[in-house]
Amino acid sequence: xxxxxFDKVWDKHVVRSIKDGPxxxxxxRHMVHEVTSPVAFRGLENRNLKVLFPKKTFATADxxxxxxxxxxxxxxxxxxxxxxxxxxNAKKHNISYWGLGHKKNGIVHVIGPEYGITLxxxxxxxGDSHTSTHGAxxxxxxxxxxxEVEMVLSSQCIMQQKPKRMRISINGKLQKGVTPxxxxxxxISKLSASGATGFxxxxxxxxxxxxxxxxxxxxxxxxxxxGARGGMIAPDEKTIEYIKDREFTPKGNTWKNALKYWxxxxxxxxxxxxxxxxxxxxxxxxxxxxxxxxxxxxxILNKIPNYTDxxxxxxxxxxxxxxxxxxxGENMIGKKIDYVFLGSCTNGRIEDFRAFSNIVxxxxxxxxxxxxxxxxxxxxxxxxxxxxxxxxxxxxxFELREPGCSACLAMNDDKIPAGKxxxxxxxxxxxxxxxxxxxxLLASPIAVAAAxxxxxxxxxxxxx
Amino acid sequence: MAYEKFNILKSTAVPLPIENIDTDxxxxxRFLKATERVGFGDNxxxxxxxxxxxxxxxxxxxxxxxxxxxxxxAGKNFGSGSSREHAAWAMYDYGFRCVIxxxxxxxxxxxxxxxxxxxxxxxxxxxxxxxxxxxxxPSIEISVDxxxxxxxxDEKEFERYFEINSHKKNNLMNGLxxxxxLANIRDEIIDFSKKIPF
Numbered sequence: 001x002x003x004x005x006f007d008k009v010w011d012k013h014v015v016r017s018i019k020d021g022p023x024x025x026x027x028x029r030h031m032v033h034e035v036t037s038p039v040a041f042r043g044l045e046n047r048n049l050k051v052l053f054p055k056k057t058f059a060t061a062d063x064x065x066x067x068x069x070x071x072x073x074x075x076x077x078x079x080x081x082x083x084x085x086x087x088x089n090a091k092k093h094n095i096s097y098w099g100l101g102h103k104k105n106g107i108v109h110v111i112g113p114e115y116g117i118t119l120x121x122x123x124x125x126x127g128d129s130h131t132s133t134h135g136a137x138x139x140x141x142x143x144x145x146x147x148e149v150e151m152v153l154s155s156q157c158i159m160q161q162k163p164k165r166m167r168i169s170i171n172g173k174l175q176k177g178v179t180p181x182x183x184x185x186x187x188i189s190k191l192s193a194s195g196a197t198g199f200x201x202x203x204x205x206x207x208x209x210x211x212x213x214x215x216x217x218x219x220x221x222x223x224x225x226x227g228a229r230g231g232m233i234a235p236d237e238k239t240i241e242y243i244k245d246r247e248f249t250p251k252g253n254t255w256k257n258a259l260k261y262w263x264x265x266x267x268x269x270x271x272x273x274x275x276x277x278x279x280x281x282x283x284x285x286x287x288x289x290x291x292x293x294x295x296x297x298x299x300i301l302n303k304i305p306n307y308t309d310x311x312x313x314x315x316x317x318x319x320x321x322x323x324x325x326x327x328x329g330e331n332m333i334g335k336k337i338d339y340v341f342l343g344s345c346t347n348g349r350i351e352d353f354r355a356f357s358n359i360v361x362x363x364x365x366x367x368x369x370x371x372x373x374x375x376x377x378x379x380x381x382x383x384x385x386x387x388x389x390x391x392x393x394x395x396x397x398f399e400l401r402e403p404g405c406s407a408c409l410a411m412n413d414d415k416i417p418a419g420k421x422x423x424x425x426x427x428x429x430x431x432x433x434x435x436x437x438x439x440x441l442l443a444s445p446i447a448v449a450a451a452x453x454x455x456x457x458x459x460x461x462x463x464x
Numbered sequence: 465m466a467y468e469k470f471n472i473l474k475s476t477a478v479p480l481p482i483e484n485i486d487t488d489x490x491x492x493x494r495f496l497k498a499t500e501r502v503g504f505g506d507n508x509x510x511x512x513x514x515x516x517x518x519x520x521x522x523x524x525x526x527x528x529x530x531x532x533x534x535x536x537x538a539g540k541n542f543g544s545g546s547s548r549e550h551a552a553w554a555m556y557d558y559g560f561r562c563v564i565x566x567x568x569x570x571x572x573x574x575x576x577x578x579x580x581x582x583x584x585x586x587x588x589x590x591x592x593x594x595x596x597x598x599x600x601x602p603s604i605e606i607s608v609d610x611x612x613x614x615x616x617x618d619e620k621e622f623e624r625y626f627e628i629n630s631h632k633k634n635n636l637m638n639g640l641x642x643x644x645x646l647a648n649i650r651d652e653i654i655d656f657s658k659k660i661p662f
Contacts, residue, residue: 012660013660015652016652018631019630020630021630022632024646024649026656028660028662035496036547036548038498038499038500039499039549042500042501043643047643047647049647052650052653053657063496078497079497081497081499082497085499119662127547127549128546128547129547129571131547142571143571144571145547145548145552145571145578146549146575147579147642147643148574148578151642151643151646154643154647155643155646155647155650156653158642159631159645159646160574193541193544194541194544194567194569197567197568197570224571227541227544229570229571250661250662254661254662258661258662261661292484312483315481315482316483316539409493410493410494411493411496428488428546430489430545431488432488432492432511433488436494436511437516
């Protein structure tokens with residue numbers, strides 16, 4: 001029996017297996033941020049433990065950072081204290097720290113790939129559920145809790161039961177105007193917000209082969225939104241081309257040996273999946289969500305379905321529509337929006353800004369729309385400037401902020417006010433996710449751009 | 465952080481039959497700024513317990529004095545979303561030691577097990593039945609016998625076996641965690657690391 005891509009990487013990292021219990025899994029890369037780490041560092045001190053492999057640990061500040069005036073001291077005393085705690089912990093334990101204002105600073109899942117920290121065939125964890133992003137490179141990457149952060153800091157291992165394997169194959173050709181975000185929202189709408197819980201997903205087929213690395217990151221990023229621990233895509237020439245010569249990518253002989261390993265990273269023909277699902281890529285439309293979990297997504301052209309069509313129970317479904325102040329049977333097209341948010345670890349990369357700017361070029365932002373455009377990292381921000389995108393954005397009435405997680409989780413000041421509608425490229429439309437009482441519609445960067453200029457939900461294909 | 469050992473839990477339960485309750489509801493992101501693990505229980509279900517002016521929402525079950533206890537009964541797919549362990553801390557700190565649901569999100573389930581909260585999965589029909597019992601009689605006592613992996617409601621002669629892996633069960637019963645387990649096999653891990661190329 002052949003092995004799946006997931007099995008090949010997992011099995012290589014098992015230090016020991018406990019009977020009727022978890023595996024002890026070795027972790028190659030540990031990304032750390034300010035919010036889920038302070039209690040873990042405190043735990044180490046209480047137990048008198050050290051960080052076992054500081055060189056495999058990378059710290060950055062992103063969740064709780066301002067996106068305006070980053071050169072000034074952080075105003076909120078709690079946020080400031082949390083940032084300082086990470087800086088001190090990193091220093092004390094000899095961990096690299098790309099804090100606020102550092103030229104390599106950015107969202108943890110954006111900077112990992114940018115600097116070659118993310119590599120095929122590795123195991124990557126972070127105290128953040130969207131760690132699944134790194135699976136785009138053929139890595140096993142997933143989010144962990146703070147106790148597990150403490151485990152990885154102290155032992156470079158965590159204890160996990162091996163998940164089941166699911167393959168999602170999409171073949172066919174995507175229609176023009178259908179982006180990786182739409183593909184992911186489509187899959188989640190089919191499987192529901194819990195449909196992949198207990199599984200690790202491999203995305204396969206022509207649609208993913210054709211996708212850019214950044215597109216693959218968007219898809220893998222959203223794996224958690226259907227409950228999967230992570231998602232991964234077999235590395236190919238595009239992957240190797242992307243990682244080549246980045247700062248932390250292996251060089252010389254290590255690179256040559258790594259290539260041999262990476263070439264073996266694909267599911268064998270006779271590999272067995274616990275669940276094998278396929279879709280036709282040509283049937284996917286631009287997507288939008290209408291409810292309060294990412295499984296509540298539909299084609300942007302469709303009407304809001306009746307609850308009987310859904311997997312959630314009636315009470316929860318109606319509660320969700322009630323929160324959004326939407327009715328069953330309403331059109332999504334034409335609904336007024338108040339805010340737009342372009343950014344996050346899902347869609348805060350340079351290709352997302354290129355796509356957004358292509359739509360708004362030569363047009364004007366709708367007057368009554370407030371737009372927050374937040375790059376995923378300084379590197380992305382610099383590219384936006386160097387490629388002339390900033391000028392296009394400014395001419396169309398948009399401003400660019402400084403990098404961070406921002407309104408995706410609204411931990412900093414970037415909060416959407418209660419009752420307001422935001423069309424967002426981020427990953428979660430939960431109640432209050434983008435600010436207490438805020439109402440989120442998840443969509444692709446181009447759908448967000450189209451809404452930004454019209455002030456309402458608009459089929460982005462009109463502007464292509 | 466040490467937690468109270470889990471053996472037999474006998475308690476009334478709080479019913480919250482909403483599906484897909486995510487960790488942003490359990491504890492909103494703006495309450496994640498602490499650098500120490502204290503006080504998270506105050507903000508458990510913050511935006512459901514209080515309105516936007518910080519007044520108690522009388523309609524929310526946690527503010528209804530009829531219901532209390534160390535067990536939360538929650539709808540399908542409880543704990544979806546973010547990996548924030550703060551959600552599990554908030555549950556523990558508020559006083560919940562067990563959540564009974566028909567389905568748990570993966571990371572939340574692990575976080576609970578790591579800090580001494582038992583996520584107990586039952587069939588949907590059993591969850592519906594227990595919810596019905598609690599709505600009928602809020603003082604009905606539910607027992608969780610971890611050693612024998614049994615959920616019991618004596619009054620109704622209701623008994624169900626539940627699954628938990630033996631490693632985590634042993635941890636919970638003895639108040640242990642995996643950080644110590646891993647610290648004890650450090651040498652084995654260091655040896656293993658030499659086989660990993662980068």
